[in-house]
Amino acid sequence: MTPDDALLEVRDLRSGYGASQVLDGLSFSMGVEAVAVVGRNGMGKTTLCDTLVGFVPPSGGEIRLSGRRLDGLAPETIAIAGLAYVPQGRRLFPSLTVDEHLAMLARRARGRRWTPDAVYELFPRLAERRQHGGADLSGGEQQMLAVGRALLLNAPLIVMDEPSEGLAPTIVDVLVEVVRHLVAEGVAVLVVEQNLRAAVRLADRQLVMVSGRIEAEFTGEELLDRPELQRRYLGVGSATAPTGLATGSQHTEGDDA
Numbered sequence: 001m002t003p004d005d006a007l008l009e010v011r012d013l014r015s016g017y018g019a020s021q022v023l024d025g026l027s028f029s030m031g032v033e034a035v036a037v038v039g040r041n042g043m044g045k046t047t048l049c050d051t052l053v054g055f056v057p058p059s060g061g062e063i064r065l066s067g068r069r070l071d072g073l074a075p076e077t078i079a080i081a082g083l084a085y086v087p088q089g090r091r092l093f094p095s096l097t098v099d100e101h102l103a104m105l106a107r108r109a110r111g112r113r114w115t116p117d118a119v120y121e122l123f124p125r126l127a128e129r130r131q132h133g134g135a136d137l138s139g140g141e142q143q144m145l146a147v148g149r150a151l152l153l154n155a156p157l158i159v160m161d162e163p164s165e166g167l168a169p170t171i172v173d174v175l176v177e178v179v180r181h182l183v184a185e186g187v188a189v190l191v192v193e194q195n196l197r198a199a200v201r202l203a204d205r206q207l208v209m210v211s212g213r214i215e216a217e218f219t220g221e222e223l224l225d226r227p228e229l230q231r232r233y234l235g236v237g238s239a240t241a242p243t244g245l246a247t248g249s250q251h252t253e254g255d256d257a
Helices: 045-052 075-081 098-109 116-122 124-128 139-151 169-184 196-202 220-225 227-234
Strands: 008-017 020-030 034-038 060-065 083-086 157-161 188-193 205-210 213-219
Touching: 008 045, 020 045, 020 060, 020 205, 020 213, 034 045, 034 169, 034 196, 045 157, 045 188, 075 083, 083 139, 098 116, 098 139, 116 124, 116 139, 124 139, 139 157, 139 169, 169 188, 169 196, 188 196, 196 220, 205 220, 205 227, 213 220, 213 227, 220 227
Parallel strands: 034 188, 034 205, 083 157, 157 188
Antiparallel strands: 008 020, 008 060, 205 213
């Protein structure tokens, strides 16, 4: 991919917490597509998300979105610039209803592609639960709401951190269809995933993260079909017997929507 084709460019990114450097010269680029970042625990995947969205300031390198530098900007400025975030754990307000969550961003969404009504059309289950509080939703419904909230920014890029975590396979199916729908509409999706099978379903390009860097890139088919790659980069013994990276959808009771 040439710089002219790239929507997101990350160059030689360095970041961490205090004296501990986690990202060590990380680089990659992506266009309007779905891309997954996978890796063992402790390789820096969450730090990458936190740095991209501005929660952790980088100590070096560049982050560019549509040519504009975002590194070092405040999270709200990065969001307005066009990078939306679906955080791990969803981070909803337990006492606010679905309607109230979406209303917080509704004014900014007015007249644009993604409005609360468009979110309800995408996720009919949320429309049925619009007066329920965040704490009353199932895990799958909470993830739908977290995605819907991000869509209201009408951003060209959405970053999703561990979107399949704790979800039933049927809800992962919904996420897969949503990601495909977004890319078809011109929205790029960067997925950071612990679950290899979910990552492969969500994105064909798989960037393997090792010790704070992107060490290798494969297609999803390559990773699933070649156990030696799983062992070498992900610590997975086989596609059905994970030792370091989940390879199947994790079903948490009550998460069916």
